[in-house]
Amino acid sequence: MDYSEVSTLVHPLFRVSNFLSTQSNEDLINEVYCGLTAKQKYISSKFFYDEKGSSLFEEITCLPEYYPTRIEKSILKTNTQKIIGEFEKLDIIELGSGDCSKISILLDAIPLIKMAQIHYIPVDVSETAILKSADILSLKYTGLSIHGLLADFLKHLYQLPCDGNRLICFFGSTIGNLDRKQSIDFLLNLKKLMLPGDRLLLGLDMVKDKQVLSNAYNDKQGVTALFNKNILNVVNDIAETNFNLHNFEHLAIYNEEKERIEMHLKALDDLVISSKLFPEKVLLKKGETIHTENSHKFSKEHISYFGSISGLQIKETYTDDKQYFSVVEFEF
Numbered sequence: 448m449d450y451s452e453v454s455t456l457v458h459p460l461f462r463v464s465n466f467l468s469t470q471s472n473e474d475l476i477n478e479v480y481c482g483l484t485a486k487q488k489y490i491s492s493k494f495f496y497d498e499k500g501s502s503l504f505e506e507i508t509c510l511p512e513y514y515p516t517r518i519e520k521s522i523l524k525t526n527t528q529k530i531i532g533e534f535e536k537l538d539i540i541e542l543g544s545g546d547c548s549k550i551s552i553l554l555d556a557i558p559l560i561k562m563a564q565i566h567y568i569p570v571d572v573s574e575t576a577i578l579k580s581a582d583i584l585s586l587k588y589t590g591l592s593i594h595g596l597l598a599d600f601l602k603h604l605y606q607l608p609c610d611g612n613r614l615i616c617f618f619g620s621t622i623g624n625l626d627r628k629q630s631i632d633f634l635l636n637l638k639k640l641m642l643p644g645d646r647l648l649l650g651l652d653m654v655k656d657k658q659v660l661s662n663a664y665n666d667k668q669g670v671t672a673l674f675n676k677n678i679l680n681v682v683n684d685i686a687e688t689n690f691n692l693h694n695f696e697h698l699a700i701y702n703e704e705k706e707r708i709e710m711h712l713k714a715l716d717d718l719v720i721s722s723k724l725f726p727e728k729v730l731l732k733k734g735e736t737i738h739t740e741n742s743h744k745f746s747k748e749h750i751s752y753f754g755s756i757s758g759l760q761i762k763e764t765y766t767d768d769k770q771y772f773s774v775v776e777f778e779f
């Protein structure tokens with residue numbers, strides 16, 4: 448793997464560097480085939496986010512049952528001044544930046560005359576997302592300098608620039624998609640790159656009443672079901688498979704022991720999935736599931752454990768009155 452910068456796009460108002468040495472299609476097909484032939488079949492959650500999937504996810508964030516986005520934003524709104532603090536120069540790095548609504552909450556609290564002291568670095572695998580938010584933010588916040596990184600934050604962390612004190616933001620409880628060990632490794636890697644004065648803002652969806660959790664992933668309008676099933680369209684595009692979405696049912700179950708929501712797609716019939724790009728046909732039994740996502744939930748104990756194991760200091764935990772969601776501020 449070559450991790451060096453592949454290309455840079457220079458726009459009058461911002462810059463975007465591409466570090467994604469695109470995974471070859473052959474690798475992707477192999478990855479899909481491996482998952483579909485495992486004992487518990489699975490498809491990696493990274494395949495959710497094609498254009499349709501990203502727009503379905505945005506729809507999810509507006510659903511009445513899906514509280515995380517709304518609550519995280521309200522926590523940010525309530526605590527912006529404390530979070531931003533005093534600065535001469537500030538680099539705001541946002542991992543998995545997606546749309547720019549969360550960072551806008553922070554930027555709204557900064558006086559315009561200080562905008563030129565801020566450098567915003569959105570990091571995302573979606574070029575569309577980076578370009579769109581850079582466009583919006585560069586017009587909205589005059590003086591703000593923007594340098595987008597088209598990168599996989601699990602692989603390209605060490606590319607993060609450093610020329611000020613840095614506020615690294617990882618919102619949305621996206622860390623919950625990793626398994627527990629991967630999330631620790633991620634924090635350890637991040638810690639290695641951090642310097643005195645740097646901070647990490649980590650958004651975490653908390654363990655709570657399991658009906659509330661289950662409802663957030665089983666919305667009445669069925670948007671989450673569409674989002675889950677859309678992964679089969681993405682796989683059909685990449686691997687030329689013949690998945691028919693009508694043959695599957697959306698499942699989202701809270702696994703209490705592992706404190707996570709698991710999303711699956713359940714076959715409603717015996718199915719034969721074929722592709723000329725696969726070495727063999729894939730058989731699915733009626734009732735068999737394909738695991739598509741884990742969304743881990745966190746407790747105060749997890750938060751202290753993150754602090755002690757990473758060696759980062761917990762400076763503050765911002766939360767809402769029901770303690771549904773936390774934004775934890777770690778210091779080097």
Ligand code: AVJ
Nearest residue numbers: 507619620621624664671742
């Ligand atoms: C974007 C990974 C944080 O796990 O809640 C929403 C994705 N999946 N509904 C989450 C998701 C189903 C979301 N994350």
